[in-house]
Amino acid sequence: MTxxxxxxxxxxxxxxxxxxxxxxxxxxxASALPIDSKGSIKKAQDYWxxxxxxxxxxASDDDPSGIATYSQTGAQFGFKLLWLAPLTFPxxxxxxxxxxxxxxxxxxxxxxxIRTHFSRKILYISTIFLFAANTFNIGADIGxxxxxxxxxxxxxxxxxxxxxxxxxxxxxxxxxxYTKYAKYLKWLALILIAYIISAxxxxxxWHTVFNYSFIxxxxxxKSDLELICAILGTTVTPYLFFWQTSQEIExxxxxxxxxxxxxxxxxxxxxxxxxxxxxxxxxxxxxxxxFIIAACASVLFTHxxxxxxxxxxxxxxxxxxxxKLSFWLFAIGILxxxxxxxxxxxxSSAYAISESMGRRQGLxxxxxxxxxxxxxxxxxxxxxxxxxxxxxxxxxxxxxxAVLNGIVAPIIIILIxxxxxxxxxxxxxxxxxxxxxIGWFLFVLMTASGLAAIYALIP
Numbered sequence: 324m325t326x327x328x329x330x331x332x333x334x335x336x337x338x339x340x341x342x343x344x345x346x347x348x349x350x351x352x353a354s355a356l357p358i359d360s361k362g363s364i365k366k367a368q369d370y371w372x373x374x375x376x377x378x379x380x381x382a383s384d385d386d387p388s389g390i391a392t393y394s395q396t397g398a399q400f401g402f403k404l405l406w407l408a409p410l411t412f413p414x415x416x417x418x419x420x421x422x423x424x425x426x427x428x429x430x431x432x433x434x435x436x437i438r439t440h441f442s443r444k445i446l447y448i449s450t451i452f453l454f455a456a457n458t459f460n461i462g463a464d465i466g467x468x469x470x471x472x473x474x475x476x477x478x479x480x481x482x483x484x485x486x487x488x489x490x491x492x493x494x495x496x497x498x499x500x501y502t503k504y505a506k507y508l509k510w511l512a513l514i515l516i517a518y519i520i521s522a523x524x525x526x527x528x529w530h531t532v533f534n535y536s537f538i539x540x541x542x543x544x545k546s547d548l549e550l551i552c553a554i555l556g557t558t559v560t561p562y563l564f565f566w567q568t569s570q571e572i573e574x575x576x577x578x579x580x581x582x583x584x585x586x587x588x589x590x591x592x593x594x595x596x597x598x599x600x601x602x603x604x605x606x607x608x609x610x611x612x613x614f615i616i617a618a619c620a621s622v623l624f625t626h627x628x629x630x631x632x633x634x635x636x637x638x639x640x641x642x643x644x645x646x647k648l649s650f651w652l653f654a655i656g657i658l659x660x661x662x663x664x665x666x667x668x669x670x671s672s673a674y675a676i677s678e679s680m681g682r683r684q685g686l687x688x689x690x691x692x693x694x695x696x697x698x699x700x701x702x703x704x705x706x707x708x709x710x711x712x713x714x715x716x717x718x719x720x721x722x723x724x725a726v727l728n729g730i731v732a733p734i735i736i737i738l739i740x741x742x743x744x745x746x747x748x749x750x751x752x753x754x755x756x757x758x759x760x761i762g763w764f765l766f767v768l769m770t771a772s773g774l775a776a777i778y779a780l781i782p
Contacts, residue, residue: 376570381604382512386664387467397619426571430586434678462710514659527621729773
């Protein structure tokens with residue numbers, strides 16, 4: 324191992340080492356606590372160990388672009404669309420559970436299953452659209468992270484930040500072993516708590532919040548439809564489907580199940596743990612969405628600030644009304660979720676393309692073992708970087724990504740449902756009737772959302 328590589332690995336490992344020391348210190352403290360407290364801590368530790376791919380997948384859904392969308396929703400419409408958070412939670416959880424179950428039972432990623440059971444043309448077209456949508460999102464998110472850095476340190480140069488962030492994320496994905504990388508992502512998911520605290524500090528009217536949470540308020544204006552489409556497009560996105568399935572495979576490989584044959588089938592305990600993981604991750608994702616909309620509705624909408632284009636702009640707008648702490652939490656949250664979401668987007672494109680072409684893939688492989696896989700990650704990151712210098716407005720990038728996701732998502736959802744309900748493929752773990760019905764409802768909803776996104780582009 325070269326000296327430079329040692330320095331790089333030590334730099335990347337430093338946050339995890341710090342976290343591990345904190346955990347070790349916490350465990351020593353726990354050993355000195357009364358028996359009842361130790362029992363509660365043990366339960367919390369067991370629950371934390373259960374969490375994995377579902378948590379990181381759900382957390383990555385609240386990327387900087389999603390934060391900007393939720394912020395604009397609250398700023399423009401107040402609490403009016405808050406009901407979308409509890410609506411999308413079970414829909415997201417059920418479709419992601421299908422994806423996880425497909426990975427656990429078949430031992431293959433989503434793209435590999437589609438390639439085996441359906442037309443490859445459908446897969447290739449969907450994969451190309453997925454790559455394009457993810458790349459637009461990556462570009463917007465890199466720019467959002469750089470802007471968030473500038474909020475905290477205005478003297479920093481935007482170009483330097485964009486290039487530095489891109490290089491750091493690429494090196495992190497390429498040179499960090501999967502077992503360590505998965506731990507980083509898991510801990511980064513906790514940064515989302517910053518948004519919940521930030522919203523509480525904004526002191527919203529909780530009676531009004533809960534009133535709008537469960538009673539839909541909707542008027543079919545073009546602006547309403549555009550934001551609903553944007554919320555659905557940024558919440559139920561195809562990259563989550565591919566990432567969730569592939570991460571279940573990565574976890575099995577990390578546990579020593581290196582062949583497809585050894586990974587086929589699943590036990591009741593594995594399915595139970597997966598469901599806890601997935602539903603927890605999707606709950607966190609939608610809870611954060613809920614609180615961001617509530618915070619911006621109670622602060623920005625109330626003070627007449629109704630136009631938010633980026634997540635960093637939302638953080639800046641909150642400062643004079645919600646205080647410096649709320650501003651800092653919001654800005655730091657952008658950086659944390661960006662470090663989580665961008666690798667997930669680039670990785671999902673790499674999984675989809677590699678599996679579509681029948682090539683070796685996975686973060687568990689070293690660079691020389693997966694040139695195509697890592698090549699896709701590097702290319703998508705570099706194109707995302709370049710988008711920040713060609714004059715493409717971040718909001719337009721998100722609209723294009725929403726349209727592409729709106730086209731791809733319904734197609735992929737159909738294929739997921741057909742695989743998950745197929746007894747020949749899934750055996751005893753096939754979809755139940757209600758699960759399939761909810762999946763078809765999501766398909767109809769996302770199809771309508773895709774058509775609305777296309778309509779929104781028409782002058």
